Amino acid sequence: MKNENILIEADSFRDHLDIVTDEGKRKVIYPKKPKGRFHNARMIFSIILLAFLFIMPLIKIGGHSFMMFNIIERKFIIFGQVFGTHDFFILALGFISFVVSIVLFTAVFGRVFCGWACPQTVFLEMVFRKIEYLIEGDYLRQKLLDKSPWNVKKIIKKLLKWSIFFSLSVLIANTFLAWIVGIDELRNIITDPVKQHLWGFIAMLLFSGAFYFVFAWFREYACIYVCPYGRLQGVLLDRNTTVIAYDYVRGEPRGKLRKNEERLLGDCVDCKECVVVCPTGIDIRNGTQLECVNCTACIDSCDTVMDKINKPRGLIRFASENSIKDRTKFKVTGRVVAYSILLTVLTGILVILLITRNPIDVTILRAPGMIFQEQPDNKISNLYTMKLTNKTFEDVPVIIKLENIDGDIKVIGNEIKVGSNDVSETKFLVLLDKNKMKAMNTPLEIGLYKNGEKFSTYKTTFLGPLPNNQ
Ligand code: SF4
Numbered sequence: 001m002k003n004e005n006i007l008i009e010a011d012s013f014r015d016h017l018d019i020v021t022d023e024g025k026r027k028v029i030y031p032k033k034p035k036g037r038f039h040n041a042r043m044i045f046s047i048i049l050l051a052f053l054f055i056m057p058l059i060k061i062g063g064h065s066f067m068m069f070n071i072i073e074r075k076f077i078i079f080g081q082v083f084g085t086h087d088f089f090i091l092a093l094g095f096i097s098f099v100v101s102i103v104l105f106t107a108v109f110g111r112v113f114c115g116w117a118c119p120q121t122v123f124l125e126m127v128f129r130k131i132e133y134l135i136e137g138d139y140l141r142q143k144l145l146d147k148s149p150w151n152v153k154k155i156i157k158k159l160l161k162w163s164i165f166f167s168l169s170v171l172i173a174n175t176f177l178a179w180i181v182g183i184d185e186l187r188n189i190i191t192d193p194v195k196q197h198l199w200g201f202i203a204m205l206l207f208s209g210a211f212y213f214v215f216a217w218f219r220e221y222a223c224i225y226v227c228p229y230g231r232l233q234g235v236l237l238d239r240n241t242t243v244i245a246y247d248y249v250r251g252e253p254r255g256k257l258r259k260n261e262e263r264l265l266g267d268c269v270d271c272k273e274c275v276v277v278c279p280t281g282i283d284i285r286n287g288t289q290l291e292c293v294n295c296t297a298c299i300d301s302c303d304t305v306m307d308k309i310n311k312p313r314g315l316i317r318f319a320s321e322n323s324i325k326d327r328t329k330f331k332v333t334g335r336v337v338a339y340s341i342l343l344t345v346l347t348g349i350l351v352i353l354l355i356t357r358n359p360i361d362v363t364i365l366r367a368p369g370m371i372f373q374e375q376p377d378n379k380i381s382n383l384y385t386m387k388l389t390n391k392t393f394e395d396v397p398v399i400i401k402l403e404n405i406d407g408d409i410k411v412i413g414n415e416i417k418v419g420s421n422d423v424s425e426t427k428f429l430v431l432l433d434k435n436k437m438k439a440m441n442t443p444l445e446i447g448l449y450k451n452g453e454k455f456s457t458y459k460t461t462f463l464g465p466l467p468n469n470q
């Protein structure tokens with residue numbers, strides 16, 4: 001009975017969230033300022049990611065954005081290559097490959113993405129929280145400040161923090177918009193009268209407000225309550241997944257370190273340094289939990305404690321449940337192999353599609369329901385429909401010529417021209433001399449030229465009457 005009670009107590013953390021009080025109110029988390037080798041590595045990685053985020057929308061090549069995800073106009077520019085709705089297949093495959101790679105990565109390395117690359121964590125932990133530490137001090141000072149009555153010092157600190165937070169939110173919102181509409185359009189939204197870009201201005205305000213709300217107040221709630229990826233961890237992780245884990249075999253039974261006393265307990269000195277540093281307020285010693293965003297702060301804290309008590313580092317480390325329990329090394333599971341094969345196949349198809357992607361796609365079909373038409377001067381004509389898809393930044397005027405046979409082409413309507421990242425449809429007649437036709441079915445090769453240079457040859461057939469000699 002006693003053992004049962006101990007087990008129930010040990011598992012009691014599963015019955016509640018550490019960020020909610022027993023009354024159901026929010027428990028504000030004041031994480032201790034993290035420091036250590038993992039934190040430094042994350043800092044460097046975050047700086048690279050932030051530089052990428054802020055600099056990319058500013059880069060233009062040949063007058064066009066280098067990166068842009070214009071979901072409104074369904075126009076995407078990725079590393080200078082323009083993609084539109086006609087590239088749906090490539091974009092969809094790219095997205096699926098991205099999702100599979102995250103699933104694979106999660107199955108092997110757990111929520112590494114959350115701790116190292118997720119914009120929410122990068123901005124919150126590496127930007128907003130750093131400013132908070134700078135203005136309000138470390139966690140104990142922050143707690144004290146929040147509990148203290150409003151006075152001049154508190155008002156100045158809070159106003160300073162909130163105004164910097166809001167300015168940063170506006171900057172992030174503008175950057176976010178630049179990724180969507182491009183830097184030129186963003187400049188217009190900022191500099192033109194509000195009336196001219198009312199929706200752009202409203203979007204900027206909404207984004208700024210949303211970012212401020214998330215980074216100043218909502219914080220870890222976004223990861224724990226809203227993020228669907230976080231919620232999927234239960235199905236993505238297994239006992240062989242490398243997660244941030246406490247080595248309970250080495251650490252337990254935990255207990256305070258006492259001077260001049262032979263230690264018969266495990267290596268965990270129950271200092272709770274790993275708990276106070278956690279931005280989601282959990283105790284990693286309870287095992288892998290949904291709230292853990294793999295920020296590595298607890299590893300750094302525990303390593304510092306281990307250094308102080310002359311014990312090896314890594315009581316909390318990247319490890320799988322099985323490797324801790326059985327003291328084994330990393331194991332490749334069937335699931336990892338299956339995901340890897342799937343990802344390799346998807347990436348292979350994607351690469352082939354990208355390599356074979358033509359800047360201008362051509363389809364020429366004989367008009368449905370029509371066979372051939374008799375024309376004056378002993379000529380036979382066929383009507384064709386040509387669809388051109390232009391995947392470049394320039395408008396392209398196109399000239400078509402018969403390449404393998406004497407005959408005429410009459411374009412119906414104006415000159416053939418297809419706009420940038422657009423699709424055009426043109427009808428034209430091919431006229432052949434009846435006497436020169438040797439069969440009912442004559443192969444045709446139609447050359448397509450832009451600026452005097454042939455960029456494609458399309459093969460089709462021409463239908464005519466049965467020649468007299470057959
Ligand atoms: S920091 Fe390390 S030693 Fe301290 S409580 Fe956490 S696991 Fe135990």
Ligand code: SF4
Pocket residue numbers: 244274277278279280281282283284291292293294295296297298299
């Ligand atoms: S348990 Fe450790 S890694 Fe997970 S969120 Fe807390 S401090 Fe970060």
